[in-house]
Amino acid sequence: MAAELMRVEDVSEVFGGLKAVSDFNFYINKGELVGLIGPNGAGKTTVFNLFTGVYQPTTGTITFNGKSIVGLKPYQITQRGIARTFQNIRLFSELSVLDNVKIAYHCHVKYGLLETVLRMGRYFQEEKEIEEESMKLLSVFKLDDKADEMAKNLPYGAQRRLEIARALAAKPKLLLLDEPAAGMNPQETKELMDMIRWIRKEFGLTVLLIEHDMNLVMGICERIYVLEYGMVIASGHPEEIKKNPEVIRAYLGGGA
């Protein structure tokens, strides 16, 4: 069995009187592609926010790569190797497509303030590498011809792709995708599926994704967790999930 990358034990998140996530247990192995599904308001994005340090868990432990990441700030967690995309796209909309990606290389830049201002030492070399690597990433996502375009002027599907490209530029070990296919047409969704599979292999990534599009989730995920009211009601292979009566009840209602 592959090595474990992340383990989450008994995590709960309480907002005032509302328990958004309760006793959440989760693990993901290196190289796995796992899906997180559930009805609206089930707490999926809260889980992402807990993983990335936007929220701190009320109780429980989160271990990434053998070390606890509870209490770290979001930027520190990104430096440890977790990058994410957002459900409602959060690009740097007034900047060019290329600059959006370049910013994400930030935590890998070594040149200091003095080298920046005097333009000496590692500055030129590293800037050149960043530019080349960014263009390479953009061409993977078929955005290289739009490198100078302002991010806000891209079509919706391209903005989603740019967000993934930007997350990859931070060179993560674990990539969290929050509804990557939201608002895409079936053709775009299919392309996205292929792309997720491809980048996972190409970059040696572990991927966790939240998605409502069942074709996508069932098509590419190896394991699935189902959340309802902040609790995991089922987990396992896609085939098991499809047949699970609890899941069917959660999605379709009634006393199935």
Add this chain to the structure above:
Amino acid sequence: MNLLRRNDLIMLAFGIVVFAVLQGLMEEGIIGSFWKLNLMLIGINIIMSVSLNLINGYTGQFSLGHAGFMAVGAYVGVVLTTNFHVPFLGALLAGGAAAGFLGFLIGLPTLRLRGDYLAIATLGLGEIIRIVIMNIEYVGGAAGFRNIPHYTNFAWVFFIMLFTLFFIKNFVNSSHGRACIAIRENEIAAEAMGVNTTKYKIMAFTIGAAFAGIAGGLFAHNYYIISPASFTFMQSFIFLIMVVLGGLGSITGGIAGAFFVTFISAALANWPEYRMIIFALLLILLMFYRPQGLFGYVEITNMGIFRKILKRGGTA
């Protein structure tokens, strides 16, 4: 040879030519003493507006206390040169360091605030600095500090301005600068991309304050007396007008704004009461027809003819 370094050298050469022409015109007496004084003021205001632009335009933190930092640099500078006979450059740097340090201290608590709240807090802090200076007998209190040696000349102003422009241009076009711009664009996304937002906000604030301090030193040594009345919050607003008029997030905009505002003030020297009316009208027209400022996010080095001279590939 590296394209970026080549562009830097071309711009430096261009700067020196501009300096030589202006200096020559002054020595020939074609530019009279009134306009000479105003040219120096333009230079100092360019340092102020470009450094304020780093905080307001690039990092997106709305600061209104820039005149306060200028005052700190000015007073530290004049005390050192007048009372301790420190060389001019040393006094300027000490003034910049003092203002930068104060900016750092003030930045730590206030940069947790956002938008209007930060603006009000920095406005208040600028006033606190001024009133504290007013109550220190050692520096002359409200009557002002007298007998300042007249060290500032056009060359000092011009070359320190040039240094400031290069410093901020290089800072902005680096990973550090991109981190600041990312904070302006979307703070949550910036943090998710690994940017330590607190660190970079404070860094921008400190650098901006330090350059304001240096500009303050230049400003003070241009006169024989300075008083706290030169550093009121109205002065902070004037710097803000320069930045907004020229374009938030553009160095060219900062230069143009400083030039424009100082020029109008000088041209209306005999009718000072009309000055603010004209600025107000200009700002209203600007908000209607060009809300991003004269230059928006664009640099002159990315436009037409300059683009040809400097060639493509990461200008400015």
